[in-house]
Amino acid sequence: MLVLIVLTALLMAPLGLFARHESRPVVGWILALIPLALFVTISALAPTVLAGGRVEQAIPWVPRMGLELRFALDGLSLLFALLVSGIGTLIVLYTAYYLAGDPGMGRFYLTLFIFMGAMLGLVLADNVLTMFMFWELTSVSSYLLVGYKHDYPSARRGAQMGLLITVGGGLALLVGLVLLGNAAGSYTISEILAAGEQIKASPLYTPAMLLIFAGCFTKSAQFPFHFWLPNAMQAPTPASAYLHSATMVKAGVYLLARLHPTLSDTPLWLYTLTIVGMTTMLIGAVTANRRDDIKGLLAYSTISKLGTMVLLAGMGGPEAPAALVATILAHALYKGALFMLAGAVDHEAGTRSLSQLGGLRRAMPWTAALAILSSLSMAGVPILFGFVAKEEQLYAAVDNGLPPGFDILVLIAVVTSAVFGVLYSWRLVSGVFFGPRGSGMKEHVHEAPAGMLLGPALLTTLSVVLPLGLLPATATLLQPAVNAISNEGAKISLYLLPSQIGLPLILSMTALLIGAVLTRFEPQIVAAPSPLPPWLNGDRIYDAAVDGVLRGATIFTRTLQNGKLRSYMTWAVLTLVVVVAPPLALFGFGGLALPTLDGVEPFEFVSALLIPIGIVATLNARSRLGGIIAASFVGLMVAFIFVIYSAPDLALTQLLVEILTTVFLVLLFAVMPASFERLSSPSERSRDGLIAVVAGMVIAGVAFAASSVTQVPNISAAFRTESQSQGFGDNVVNVILVDFRGFDTLGEIVVLFTALLGIYAMLRLRPVADPTRDDEETPLQPTLPEVAALLGNGQAGQPAPREREAPVAGKGH
């Protein structure tokens, strides 16, 4: 059943393509049946979970690698699955109106359903690797959703930023999860949780947790990765409402909550999460008040709330799990509604800027009413569900079980963020719906279509109605989720007004009061300098990092990959030296018998000396002919040495080859310029010379080493004795060639013959320049000098310089 739920969303996704720009909203209503059906199905499973049970399903996938499609539904996943499918239904409806007339609507629906399936898979997965797959799928599909309006560079940048950060974090997460699985001996989440003590004792615990935190923090927009979320606000509003408030950004929180029961009570967990969560909460709350764009304001307030959730997941205390669950629900209700309403305002008024909006309560009374109620819930004003959740947060913060001193700090931070929460809620409502009519709005602003208001209305109603008599029922529904998070059997008890007036209530009221007072100073607060130093601007750091990596890569490529063959050869020879020299130095010279000069005849000495002279002459030759002559001189001297060591046949071969090569070279050089071009500077030449000398010495060293090892018995004696009796010949070489190794000789002849055929074929097939064709398609015939220059310089002599290295690719695509 669980597999079916996930697959349904994914497989039904192509149905989204039926929505076309000319189609009427009814298509949206039909499409909304898919998530609705999922919602109903999941609800049908709820009684089992409420009764304390679990729904499980597993399909083996790659059993050998521990990969398994294992799904489980417990309280926590039930809460998330209901949110994903429930709010998903409303979003699908909303989209039908919001994107009406947009040609890309079908594509949007397609991606939205894929995202929905991925998100359901993520929260239902009971195997960390399965979960990771869906985790990455949410990143990729959200990327497509954010970049939906791809004509805008800012949309592309926002999409890319979100993707890079969440996918990068995802990789960290993968490593962390694999480490976790190794420590636990299983990749199944329930088994990992059961092995909690074993994991905490393992040395892998710290690295695994830090990597998992990195994944969660990037996904849930925690400081210092939070900056991608405001940039992702370029997404169409339905996507923002769905991904960036209700579902995807909570995935990190979900995973933390999931691992909470048995992996949490360590200093690492406690301090990392509380400090990061607290920082994010405060930065988000303060920055939300500095935003002019209403979606930006909502994004930062979301960051703040996500920080609160991470803080709650991090700190101990009996109340924290209940507060976390209540906050998740409350936030999904009011923030989902507010995003959709912000979209409605944008849709009708044509702007999202607070400075250009104003006085919309008359033109859009219903939108105004819903937004005011949801904002009140966001501010935590009594009798709304936001208030109930805030009470829970304060309860948890008061009784947080943190070390003395730190506990007060956390409490102050929570109250401070509540104060700022009041302020930004007020800014939103007053700036959009009250005051004088905004300057930058469309001429005639109408109320949004009813279909667009349906979703927000439903969510707002829940925010209002839940506290009015439904709190015990809600608590019952949320209790399984609390059970799944808590390690010590925490109970959730939601109440509208406490039986006695305690510290939390006092703090809550104080926060409301201070917030109300602060509204008088709104202009000053909006203009106040950023709480963060300018260099700690995530946007800028991101840009600098992306630019820096690209520029570094380009410089590296330019330097190493210059297209010159000789430079490639230099690197190859250098590496040869680096690799071969150490074994030679380490083991070799100790046991090597270096040759002595005893018994070296004078003429041997002379010929050995003449060879280097020939080499130097070759290198310094000014003309090609001189170079050829000097080079062949070297060859002749080698032949002479063979003669000295009484190897006439070798000497003859060497001589013949030498002559033949010289003739070829002279023939070839006849069509080339007579003198050399200096392609390198003197310093480059001396560097290359040094490399050559060192490489030569290394190879000579290897040769010495080789001559001092006799592993294999010498076979020449055997040939000498056998050639007469077996081969009936006096010349051993002849006998080897035609008899002992006769087949080899045959093979060589065949090879030579084949090569001859090949050369003939090449000559015959060589296309002849056709004088009758002079259109631009006539192939370019490289001339020999061009080819020669190519060999020397790689680039010189080409008809047109080709782009070697790419320019630094601009950011934002």
Added chain:
Amino acid sequence: MESLQIPPVDLRLLTPLLIVVGWAGALLLIDVFFVPDGRKKITGYLAIAGLAVAGLAGIPLWNLSGSTFSGMLVLDRYSLALTWIFLIAGALSIAVALDYLPRHAIEQGEYYPLIMFAVGGMILMAQSADLITLFLGIELLSITLYILTGFAYPRVASEEAGMKYLVLGAFAAGFFVYGIALIFGATGATSLAGIAAYLGRQPFAPQEETLFLAGASLVLIGFSFKIALVPFHMWTPDVYEGSPTPVAAFMSVGTKGAALAALLRVTLALEEAQTFWLPILAVLAAATMILGNLGALGQSNLKRMLAYSSIGHAGYILLGIMVAAERGAEAFLFYILAYTLTNLGAFGVLIALEQRGEAAWSIDDFAGLYQRRPLLAVAMALFMFSLAGVPPTAGFMGKFFIFTAAYAGGLGWLVLIGVLTSAIAAYYYLRVVVKMFMQEPVREVRPELTRGLNTEILIAGVATLILGLLPTPIVLLVERSLVALGG
């Protein structure tokens, strides 16, 4: 010397190799005498048929194993599995060339037999249990590729590529042979079994050790050239860019795969020399992963980008080879298969966009591809996701297998580098996806999809998905194919 002993030869074990090489030779003649100019596609179809027959002929060998030619060539399931992968790579490379060659006015019937010879060289490498036969395989493959690289003859870039590849390849061959000679000098053997046996008799004299280590280093350098490991990778981008695209596609998976497959066998044979061999491999792998991916980052020419990306992938594969004795060999085979199919698919899309006279390799030419050819764009996105290692694609599975095997084998820090460089890689792969889906066309590029190309992209795409979604049958096959490769 007694009478000459001709070693027993069991040609059965070489059936696929003999079919490929024999048919290639015959096809050269058939092409010249029976296939008229302008209808050279017939030769291509015949070549594909030959490769298919060779593949089918391999099936009865699955339960056979043994060695022949005095143990110089072996047949085991490992070599057979690789043979099939190489045959697929060859067939797909021919399929994309069927229309590419005439479109670019370089249609010569020899192209197809040459690819077959190259495949023969690759199979020979996979079956080699001796450094000499291995060298033969490498040369059969390389010499063929020198010709193929310069196949777009009048194009200077193609000639430059051929020349560069030839010179550096000759260099590498020299290193390799010199290395074999030194190893033989030290150990008295060129066969992998003989070398392994010698290494098992430690300790040995310092001179021998010097000689062996120097020789092994040289052999490794020779391998590094063929696999394009940093710092012997520099020819790759230039050569890929210059050569005809189907050839570049074939090289990116073929040479690399075969050389890596042989390196795996050598690594297993050098088990006793691990303390020397593995650190070098580790440095090479780290440098290759980092510099390969960094190099790809700055490219706006997609052909060069894929060249760098292929360098980076070789680094990942090296991790599997380093832990081959454990689970690495399985991961290696899976990765090779996944990478071969994905990369051939990506090159197929590149070929579709390439037109005569001008090459549409700039990343800007991919802008807005989704609007014009939605299916082609989706396929390319799939390949990019797979190369980046995003689930649920073949590439993800391959990376996952490799990294887990390497991690279990104690290569934690290399896995870390692998994961980090994968993150870098995601950037440049996904940039292509952004271009295709989210930008308007910059200039008019009319992709030409022909039957051969369509088939190739379809096969590669479906395989990439299946390997990612349902890898179990392949994993089982891979697992079985390594039963005999105990090391």
